[in-house]
Amino acid sequence: MTPSLPRHFAAALLLGALATASHAAAVLWPSAAQWQALQQQATHDADTDAVLKTLRRQAEAALREAPQPIATLSTEGRLAGDPVKVQTEAALHDMPKIQALALCWTLDADARCAARAGDYLQAWAETNRPTGDPIDETGLEPAIFGYRLLRAELPAAQRDAIDGWLQATARAEIASRNPTRKTATNNWHSHRLKIVGLIGFALRDEKLIAYARHGLKQQLNDNLLPDGSSIDFVERDALSYHTYDLQPLLTLALAFAERGEDFYRWKTPQGASLQKSVAFLLPYLDGRQTHAEFVGSNVRFDKARSDHREAGHVIGAAYDPRNAASVMELAAAFEPEYAALVRQLAGGRLRLRLLLAQLPATAGSAP
Secondary structure, eight states: OOOOOOHHHHHHHHHSOOOOOSSBOOOSSOOHHHHHHHHHHHTTOHHHHHHHHHHHHHHHHHHHSOOOOOSOOOOTTOOTTOHHHHHHHHHTTHHHHHHHHHHHHHHHOOHHHHHHHHHHHHHHHHHOOOOOOHHHHGGGHHHHHHHHHHGGGSOHHHHHHHHHHHHHHHHHHHHHOOTTSGGGTSHHHHHHHHHHHHHHHHHTOHHHHHHHHHHHHHHHHHHBOTTSOBHHHHHHOOHHHHHHHHHHHHHHHHHHHTTTOOTTTOOOTTSOOHHHHHHTTHHHHTTSOOOBTTTTOOOHHHHHHHHTTOTTOOTTOBOOGGGGHHHHHHHHTTOGGGHHHHHHHTTTOOOHHHHHHTSBOOSSOOO
């Protein structure tokens, strides 16, 4: 028997019929009808069922574990193995747990999951103090995604505490942008805009959403080049940085697609676009071309990581196409024909984001 949806999703379903279109769902948060379609799909599709079972196992584990918040997130500029970076990475394991709990609440109406996700988020709200460093705080994304799904279910006092933490995070991100530094337009700002925008959507804060919308248009103009490359690719001579830059931009574009805004195909006055910058990757993903990473980089940290023999950061090593799977999963929501390539890059596995990207477009808005 298919589990019932939480009451706020069930109510939305009653207000709108399941009107399936032939194209994929180019949104970040599925609508109530799409969540229902996912449940139904799992009853006859083994791959979908496997993804949802994995999520439920993650949520069950998270119910038994304690949150591990830390006061300050710090990974940026640190080499692998740095104790501070290791501590941050360990703490950030809470984020997919929060997301899994929120998804299980959404799909199964399991009140335990909503309550436990609230406990995790409250622990972080009471402990973490945002610094405004987007490279450190971009890892909060899964929790922000999940919070939007269950925010209305949490007690008012708990919701207020979490809202305050996320608002402080957004304010710190906005304040941290220095227009005189390269980080004002490189991948740092792409991640900054993603964080602010997703918080805006989660909190229904139109000022934050407006900041992200204006910033996204400007960033596409400042960061992406007409040939499909990006300033991050040019500066670092690394496809890994091109994908690291595209991932937050595509995430934010999917969030705005919910409102009918197509930032994926939108072109800058110079003719650059996210669509072109994704297509720029294709020859390196399907085997037509290879790229020796970081050879032309003059960034000292790239040399330090190479000397440290960090995987994916050794100067001259060939780019591994599998590292683009997450970016192409996001792009597949806009271009369904990328789905086969994504499955190939992911070793044949279906993962959550591609599963959501392949949901049929339906009537109704996201929660």
